[in-house]
Each structure stands twice: as C-alpha cells, then as structure tokens.
Amino acid sequence: MKLSAVQVRNAKPTNKAYKLADGKGLYLHISKTGKKTWRYRYRFDGKETTLVLGEFPQVTLEVARRKRAGARDLLDRGKNPAHERRKEKQEYLAEIEEEERKGKNSFENLTFEWWEQQLGKWSKEHADAVLATLRRDAFPVIGSRPVSDIAPPEILKILRSIEARGSLEIASKVLQRVNAVFRYGVQTGRIDSNPAAEMKGVLKTRKVNHRAAISREGLPHFLKDLSVGDIHQTTRLALQFTILTAARSGEVRGATWKEINIEEKLWKIPAERMKMATPHSVPLSRQAMGILEEMGRLFGQEGIVFPGIRDHSKSLSENTMLYAMYRLGYHSRATVHGFRATFSTIANESGFDGDVIEKALAHEQRNKVRAAYHRSEYLPQRRELMQWWADLLQHLEHGAEIIPIGQLANK
The missing domain is CATH 1.10.443.10 (Intergrase catalytic core)
Incomplete structure (x- = not known):
C-alpha cells in the first residue's frame, strides 16, 4: 500500500533505522536520529542501486514520487539515473565555477585591481577622483559584466550618457580610464582585445580654451x-x-x-x-x-x-x-x-x-x-x-x- 502524507509526517525514530515503502522502489528511510530520507531502489545492468531523492520535509511525498517517476523514465530510455545525477551535478558545478570566473573578471573587479596598481604613482586626491568617476558613470552600466563580454556599443552608451549632461571633459576622462582598465585586462590575459580602443574619435568636442595667461608685454x-x-x-x-x-x-x-x-x-x-x-x-x-x-x-x-x-x-x-x-x-x-x-x-x-x-x-x-x-x-x-x-x-x-x-x- 502507498504511504500517506500523515504516515510520513508521523514516522518516529526507533533504536535502529527502518524504512517505509511507498511502492515501485520508492521508500522513506528513517534513521535512529529521526532524519527522514527519500530513496529509490532500482536495477541497472543487473546491479541493484539506490538513488537518494532528498530529505523530508524539504522533499514532500508528492515531490518524491515525481522524482521517482523521472528516474524510471531514464531507466526506460536505457540511462542510469545515478550516472545522470552525477553528470547534472558536474555540469552545475561547472556553471558555478564559470559564474565565479566571470565575477572575478568583471569590469568592476578588474578596475579595482588596475587602480591598486597605480596607487604608487598617483596622489591620493587623483586616485580618489579616478575611482569616483568610474563608480559614478561606468559601474552602473558595465560594472558587473565580464570584461570578455563587453562590446564597444556598451562603452559608447556610457559616453553618450555623460555627454548628454554636458560634461564633455568628464566623458573624455572616463574613456581614458575605461581604456586603461581594458588595456590592463589585455596585458594580464583576461581579454584578447580592448573594446575601448574602438572609441577613438567618437567623443563630442568643444573648442579648447587654454587657461588665460599674461604675455611678457603685459x-x-x-x-x-x-x-x-x-x-x-x-x-x-x-x-x-x-x-x-x-x-x-x-x-x-x-x-x-x-x-x-x-x-x-x-x-x-x-x-x-x-x-x-x-x-x-x-x-x-x-x-x-x-x-x-x-x-x-x-x-x-x-x-x-x-x-x-x-x-x-x-x-x-x-x-x-x-x-x-x-x-x-x-x-x-x-x-x-x-x-x-x-x-x-x-x-x-x-x-x-x-x-x-x-x-x-x-x-x-x-x-x-x-x-x-x-x-x-x-x-x-x-x-x-x-x-x-x-x-x-x-x-x-x-x-x-x-x-x-x-x-x-x-x-
């Protein structure tokens, strides 16, 4: 007979581990400590194997049955559920590692690494100013993005936004600093090319007014x-x-x-x-x-x-x-x-x-x-x-x- 939700919930630990069968290979294992684990027993290539489906109450009776049905479908297609589980886990871990790698190679992280390399030759005021401009204008757009995924149009978007508020000098400084960060990324092997290098000539310009100076005659x-x-x-x-x-x-x-x-x-x-x-x-x-x-x-x-x-x-x-x-x-x-x-x-x-x-x-x-x-x-x-x-x-x-x-x- 199949288990009921009440039976699963009320199952108590004893002086030794035991199990409650739900049928078709699915059962609930209750340890001496009271831990309840759903398990599925099956045979593949003549060998008996047990697949752990999860713990109760995180995995309910209904969910455990769906997982058992999924494992049964894999068996019908000639696949070992345990092997498929390990494969999924490996793929998941690989995705996590890739996300972590991308996170480490985000524009923001690379900026901080580049910035720290420059501190020895900059004054504190200049160093603070450099970081402030990138935090304000670049980080909100590309800060969390992997530098290998950033394309020239994204940098252009940053520059146009700065130009729109009339800050042409700031746009020029931001481009210089973004360009330096990407160049550092190329130098350290994070990226193969510098997307900011494609921005040459894209900035709006105004007539340069040099600071007025008194002539020798004056x-x-x-x-x-x-x-x-x-x-x-x-x-x-x-x-x-x-x-x-x-x-x-x-x-x-x-x-x-x-x-x-x-x-x-x-x-x-x-x-x-x-x-x-x-x-x-x-x-x-x-x-x-x-x-x-x-x-x-x-x-x-x-x-x-x-x-x-x-x-x-x-x-x-x-x-x-x-x-x-x-x-x-x-x-x-x-x-x-x-x-x-x-x-x-x-x-x-x-x-x-x-x-x-x-x-x-x-x-x-x-x-x-x-x-x-x-x-x-x-x-x-x-x-x-x-x-x-x-x-x-x-x-x-x-x-x-x-x-x-x-x-x-x-x-």
Missing part, C-alpha cells in the same frame, strides 16, 4: 597692479610667491614651514601633495625667500606658510586667490595657473634648456625612453633659472629692459 603692468592693488597682504604675497616659483596654486596654498629649508633655500614638496605623486624640490630665489621672511614675521614659522584670511589654522583657499585676480581686474585675461605658461614661454624663448624648464614645472616626461635617461633634478641649473626669472620680474615691474640670460643669474 607682465610689467600686472606686477605693478599686484603690488599696490586692494587685496589682502597674505593673498598678495601668496600670488607673488606662486609667480616666482612657477608652482601650482594648490602646492603654494598647502605649503608648510616643515617643507621649507631656509639654509638650503629649497622648498621640498612631498609626493602626496604633487599632481604626479612624485616629490618635487623648488629652488628659492632671493625674492621668494624675502616673501617667506615676511610671512614668518606676520604669522611665525610654524604650520601653514600662507594661512587663511579668517582662520589661520587652515590654508588660504583657492577662491581667495581667484577673487584677488577679479579685484585686480584680470579675471577675464589671466588665471593663477596661467602664470606657469607665462614662465614656460618666456624661459623657452630666452634660450633655457627645455628639460630644465620642464623639471622646474614638475612636468612628467612624456617620452618614457627619454625619461629613463633623464632622471637628473637639474638643481644647479634650476637655481640659476629661478633666480633669473625672479630678477626679470623685478626689473619688469620697475620698468627696466628684459635682462639677457646669465647677466643677472649670479647677482
């Missing part, structure tokens, strides 16, 4: 305006120091007295504050040292060199320097960063060595082969260059002629 007038203009003394000195050192405004605003070596007349900026995460030393001219002397007299030689106007425990803000340019009437004609271009143009036109100028600007050598053979800091040459530059600015402000190279360098 410097005398600007320098006089800066000296007498209605701006805070700290801001004036910070701007003058920025121009004299050809440093980035952020590097100047974040300068601390610990970075200044008074005896060596050298400003040593640590890697974490540099754009390319490489330490940079700036030779200080007599004029730059004079500004530091004035700042030390005003605020002491501890902590931040150029403190905030209202809160001296914080650095001078970027907006303060920009507002000063506005107050002086130069906001539409020049930017703080533009003075680096002015320095580079005049120094190059005056015949200084290009490598020395690039080193003074802390620019990364684009030619990697050339960079490998040009690791010199050019410190003596840069001392001469920065003193020449400071003397030139001083003479321009006071109406003198432009001084030839070397004439003022050793004064």
Whole structure:
C-alpha cells in the first residue's frame, strides 16, 4: 500500500533505522536520529542501486514520487539515473565555477585591481577622483559584466550618457580610464582585445580654451597692479610667491614651514601633495625667500606658510586667490595657473634648456625612453633659472629692459 502524507509526517525514530515503502522502489528511510530520507531502489545492468531523492520535509511525498517517476523514465530510455545525477551535478558545478570566473573578471573587479596598481604613482586626491568617476558613470552600466563580454556599443552608451549632461571633459576622462582598465585586462590575459580602443574619435568636442595667461608685454603692468592693488597682504604675497616659483596654486596654498629649508633655500614638496605623486624640490630665489621672511614675521614659522584670511589654522583657499585676480581686474585675461605658461614661454624663448624648464614645472616626461635617461633634478641649473626669472620680474615691474640670460643669474 502507498504511504500517506500523515504516515510520513508521523514516522518516529526507533533504536535502529527502518524504512517505509511507498511502492515501485520508492521508500522513506528513517534513521535512529529521526532524519527522514527519500530513496529509490532500482536495477541497472543487473546491479541493484539506490538513488537518494532528498530529505523530508524539504522533499514532500508528492515531490518524491515525481522524482521517482523521472528516474524510471531514464531507466526506460536505457540511462542510469545515478550516472545522470552525477553528470547534472558536474555540469552545475561547472556553471558555478564559470559564474565565479566571470565575477572575478568583471569590469568592476578588474578596475579595482588596475587602480591598486597605480596607487604608487598617483596622489591620493587623483586616485580618489579616478575611482569616483568610474563608480559614478561606468559601474552602473558595465560594472558587473565580464570584461570578455563587453562590446564597444556598451562603452559608447556610457559616453553618450555623460555627454548628454554636458560634461564633455568628464566623458573624455572616463574613456581614458575605461581604456586603461581594458588595456590592463589585455596585458594580464583576461581579454584578447580592448573594446575601448574602438572609441577613438567618437567623443563630442568643444573648442579648447587654454587657461588665460599674461604675455611678457603685459607682465610689467600686472606686477605693478599686484603690488599696490586692494587685496589682502597674505593673498598678495601668496600670488607673488606662486609667480616666482612657477608652482601650482594648490602646492603654494598647502605649503608648510616643515617643507621649507631656509639654509638650503629649497622648498621640498612631498609626493602626496604633487599632481604626479612624485616629490618635487623648488629652488628659492632671493625674492621668494624675502616673501617667506615676511610671512614668518606676520604669522611665525610654524604650520601653514600662507594661512587663511579668517582662520589661520587652515590654508588660504583657492577662491581667495581667484577673487584677488577679479579685484585686480584680470579675471577675464589671466588665471593663477596661467602664470606657469607665462614662465614656460618666456624661459623657452630666452634660450633655457627645455628639460630644465620642464623639471622646474614638475612636468612628467612624456617620452618614457627619454625619461629613463633623464632622471637628473637639474638643481644647479634650476637655481640659476629661478633666480633669473625672479630678477626679470623685478626689473619688469620697475620698468627696466628684459635682462639677457646669465647677466643677472649670479647677482
């Protein structure tokens, strides 16, 4: 007689295991611990075999009978249910392994691996910015996708979405970073080709407006305006120091007295504050040292060199320097960063060595082969260059002629 659901549910354990038959080879095995297991006994090629169908109550009586019928159908077709079960399990495990492999090779995982490889040569701020753009714009679209399955149209979809909100510069940066991730995937054997490489020329562009810079002819007038203009003394000195050192405004605003070596007349900026995460030393001219002397007299030689106007425990803000340019009437004609271009143009036109100028600007050598053979800091040459530059600015402000190279360098 067939079992009932009540019999199955009420079956109790005894001092030894036993079974309750349902017929046609199906029975319920009850262990001494009370565990109930559905089993199917059959013969294949003359050998008796038992196939476990599952545990009660997860597998009910009705489900156990359907599983027995399925096993019986396999037997009728000349297949061993136990072998087919093992085959299904192997296929299932293979699918799981494939899913895990794809998960490990997802764009998001590959991005993090690539990103960690770059940390040694990036500043923390730049590293955070790179990851933030990919998290915001790329991950929602292709983050979970295996890199081997991602096609160019999917990348184009990301770029068009960014362009639609008018962020053409961000679209360009995202493409550069996505391209770098896929290139890393090719290099490490995850993929055979880089789908982002097919995006060349696809981005929308707008006319490039370089940061406004004051010409050599405009410097005398600007320098006089800066000296007498209605701006805070700290801001004036910070701007003058920025121009004299050809440093980035952020590097100047974040300068601390610990970075200044008074005896060596050298400003040593640590890697974490540099754009390319490489330490940079700036030779200080007599004029730059004079500004530091004035700042030390005003605020002491501890902590931040150029403190905030209202809160001296914080650095001078970027907006303060920009507002000063506005107050002086130069906001539409020049930017703080533009003075680096002015320095580079005049120094190059005056015949200084290009490598020395690039080193003074802390620019990364684009030619990697050339960079490998040009690791010199050019410190003596840069001392001469920065003193020449400071003397030139001083003479321009006071109406003198432009001084030839070397004439003022050793004064």
